[in-house]
Amino acid sequence: xxxxxKEIRGTFKPELIPPECGGGIDDYxxxxxxxxxxxxxxANALEQVSGxxxxxxxxxxGKRMGHDAGKLMEKTDNLENAMQExxxxxxxxxxxxxxxxxxxxxxxxxxxxxxxxxxxxxDCVVRQTLRRxxxxxKGPLCYxxxxxxxxxxxxxxxxxxxxxxxHIGPNACLKTxxxxxxxx
Amino acid sequence: MVKIKIDEDACVGCGSCVEDCPNxxxxxxxxxxxxxxxxxxxxMACLSCHEICPAQAMEHQDIHVAKRLYIDRKVNNTINxxx
Numbered sequence: 001x002x003x004x005x006k007e008i009r010g011t012f013k014p015e016l017i018p019p020e021c022g023g024g025i026d027d028y029x030x031x032x033x034x035x036x037x038x039x040x041x042x043a044n045a046l047e048q049v050s051g052x053x054x055x056x057x058x059x060x061x062g063k064r065m066g067h068d069a070g071k072l073m074e075k076t077d078n079l080e081n082a083m084q085e086x087x088x089x090x091x092x093x094x095x096x097x098x099x100x101x102x103x104x105x106x107x108x109x110x111x112x113x114x115x116x117x118x119x120x121x122x123d124c125v126v127r128q129t130l131r132r133x134x135x136x137x138k139g140p141l142c143y144x145x146x147x148x149x150x151x152x153x154x155x156x157x158x159x160x161x162x163x164x165x166x167h168i169g170p171n172a173c174l175k176t177x178x179x180x181x182x183x184x
Numbered sequence: 185m186v187k188i189k190i191d192e193d194a195c196v197g198c199g200s201c202v203e204d205c206p207n208x209x210x211x212x213x214x215x216x217x218x219x220x221x222x223x224x225x226x227x228m229a230c231l232s233c234h235e236i237c238p239a240q241a242m243e244h245q246d247i248h249v250a251k252r253l254y255i256d257r258k259v260n261n262t263i264n265x266x267x
Contacts, residue, residue: 029257036254093251101207102225120228122248132254167206169230171250174206 033132040133043141054140059147066151073156079108079117079179082156089152094145095123099174115179119149119163122172137168146175153177186227187245192218194241201233201242209233 008022023031047054066089073085083098090096098107099120109116121127126145130137146163153161160180167174188209197217202210207226210219210233219241229247234240 026257029253032253033256095248099228102223123250125253127250128252128254167230167232169232170235171231171247172228174228174230 036129036132039141040129040135043139044133044135047140055143058140059143062144062147062149063151063154064147065144066148066153067155068151069148070152070155073152075156075158077157079115079157082153083117083119085156086149086152090148093123093125094121096121113181115181117177117179118166119175119177120172121175124173127170127173131170137173138165142168142173149175149177153179185225186229186247188221188224188227189243189245190219190221191239191241191243192216194239195219196239196241198238200236200238204232204236206230206232 008020043054043058046058050057069089073089076082076085080098087096096119099118100107107117124145126141127137130139130141135141142165146165150161150163153159157179160182162178162180164176164178165173166176195218197212197219199212199219201219202212207223207228209221209223209227211222212218213220227244229244231244234242234244
């Protein structure tokens, strides 16, 4: 198979930021798909080696990342503001919104000192990675994102939080974020 | 709001969508042995029903279609030319 390779030639000084990164959309697509395959294989291997413990390991890694990301954001007590900030942290590749069934009046439910809010993840790179590599959802890779969410919420709101998976689908996933107002 | 359409001619009445839907959007119409929509407003467009339906009898209108960056654009373009 012959491969077409477009070489970029020019002068480069280490102290300069190159005016262009090089590569067109095809290169970015290929890079993304290679990365998806790598990450998927890593998650799969981790599950094979560590069994169910893989989820916990990845969750902790995600949580640490979330705490680091949350440190850059403004602290708030307001759940809706926190969700907006979280949305900024995660970016448009993890587009989510608060969701409630029609029988429920507000997005939040108060239950014995805890607040629950359902989050509907519409766009998710993790889901796409899993589909690219043919892996099932709700595995370790999903837990990385859950950890990331929880870490970021904990940092922004200074509370203790947890995220549960309610439902996974090919087009959207529903999760419940539980906030314990008792603090960390 | 999400609008769901079920092709009654295609529906085989297996009830998979009724079982799979987390928000009980569907129920079985025992008389017709077909799926019936009962809570369309609770549909969150996860499309699990699409994936599980063996007859591809579902259609969801006016929904957010998640990005599908995992599909090769080249493959997609070729398929689009064929279909």
